[in-house]
Amino acid sequence: MKKTLVAMSLLTAAGIVQAADLEVAKSIVKEKCHLCHGEEGEASSAVYPRLAGQNRTYLVKQLKNFRDGKRKSDTMNEMAAGLTDEQIEALAEYFSSKPALSHRVRDKMFAAVGEYLFKKGNKYSGIPACKSCHGENGEGNEQLPRLAGQHKRYVSDQLQAFGERARTNDNAIMHTVASKLTEMEREAVALYVSGLKPAETVTP
Numbered sequence: 001m002k003k004t005l006v007a008m009s010l011l012t013a014a015g016i017v018q019a020a021d022l023e024v025a026k027s028i029v030k031e032k033c034h035l036c037h038g039e040e041g042e043a044s045s046a047v048y049p050r051l052a053g054q055n056r057t058y059l060v061k062q063l064k065n066f067r068d069g070k071r072k073s074d075t076m077n078e079m080a081a082g083l084t085d086e087q088i089e090a091l092a093e094y095f096s097s098k099p100a101l102s103h104r105v106r107d108k109m110f111a112a113v114g115e116y117l118f119k120k121g122n123k124y125s126g127i128p129a130c131k132s133c134h135g136e137n138g139e140g141n142e143q144l145p146r147l148a149g150q151h152k153r154y155v156s157d158q159l160q161a162f163g164e165r166a167r168t169n170d171n172a173i174m175h176t177v178a179s180k181l182t183e184m185e186r187e188a189v190a191l192y193v194s195g196l197k198p199a200e201t202v203t204p
């Protein structure tokens with residue numbers, strides 16, 4: 001009985017802390033982040049990444065990497081400069097709890113080229129299937145970013161940055177992949193993932 005009570009009060013305390021954290025995050029977003037990423041992480045401009053539904057641990061890593069200068073971006077290095085670890089945790093919690101979005105893909109034939117690469121890779125140039133790390137539906141996992149529904153332009157920009165070693169906070173994993181992509185493959189796979197739906201269930 002006593003144990004249950006202790007457990008319950010701990011739960012309540014955690015609940016309150018979390019609610020307070022989300023309020024902290026909300027006010028930072030309103031003040032600093034919404035102009036580019038949107039208030040709900042929807043990022044209506046295609047050059048800024050969508051953060052809604054992005055995985056929590058991945059977001060924490062990126063924000064720390066921006067803050068510590070390990071991931072270079074003039075804008076984001078400045079934005080993350082003053083953030084404490086606690087604020088970063090709160091922001092990651094906030095954005096990861098928002099529903100992920102998706103794009104409508106018009107050029108289905110081109111997206112199919114991307115789908116092939118995503119699911120099977122390219123054995124001729126030694127590119128592994130993206131899904132082997134990013135998940136069947138591009139949903140990623142705690143450490144790995146969600147690609148599903150991300151803006152095509154942002155995905156393609158990041159692939160280029162990994163390939164040229166302009167983005168180096170990936171421990172070279174994405175460099176190995178991206179440096180082998182042709183421009184056509186890069187654009188096709190970016191288009192394909194932009195159209196992946198968050199809750200899409202895979203039927204074998």
Ligand code: HEC
Nearest residue numbers: 032033035036037048049059062063072073075076079091
């Ligand atoms: C002036 C526009 C702007 C503002 C304001 C801004 N960002 Fe960004 N953000 C960017 C750009 C541009 C990138 C992509 C950087 C790159 O090319 O690597 C980015 C990338 C990110 C990423 C990495 C996403 C991923 O998928 O890897 C996170 C996380 C992020 N921003 C969080 C924030 C937070 C939190 C705030 C507020 C404290 C914020 N941003 C404010 C422009 C902005």
Ligand code: HEC
Nearest residue numbers: 128129130132133144145155158159169170173174177189
């Ligand atoms: C061996 C595992 C692995 C494979 C295969 C892989 N990735 Fe990744 N990818 C990663 C990791 C790890 C990261 C996160 C790097 C970091 O922490 O900054 C990442 C990050 C990314 C990002 C950055 C996302 C963002 O929000 O900024 C993109 C885009 C991406 N991968 C696309 C792809 C595509 C397209 C393929 C297939 C052609 C692919 N990846 C294959 C492991 C992989």
